[in-house]
Amino acid sequence: MFDTLKLKIFGRRKIPGTRIDADAEKTAKPSHFYLNSYYSEEIVCRDCGTLFIHTAKDKRSFFEEEKGNIYRRFVRCRACDEIKHPERYPT
Secondary structure, three states: OHHHHHHHHHOEEEOOOOOEEOOOOOOOOOOOOOOOEEOOEEEEOOOOOOEEEEOHHHHHHHHHHOOOOOOOOOOOOHHHHHHHOHHHOOO
């Protein structure tokens, strides 16, 4: 019940049992922030309203391998993100 309400209000919720530990040496971190783990999340797309899953593996890849901004929150499904930011997805 609470998870469903949380998803409706905040547009996202963690999926239990999907935790992956972060590698502190690989994350691009400012001195005051530390990522210790990643969780898969169910997210409601800001543009089209569909429910999509952003997996813990995708997050680890983005933050550790691609050195993505640790303050970034994913709010769009891939299809809507490709429309909004075509420069991120070369053809």
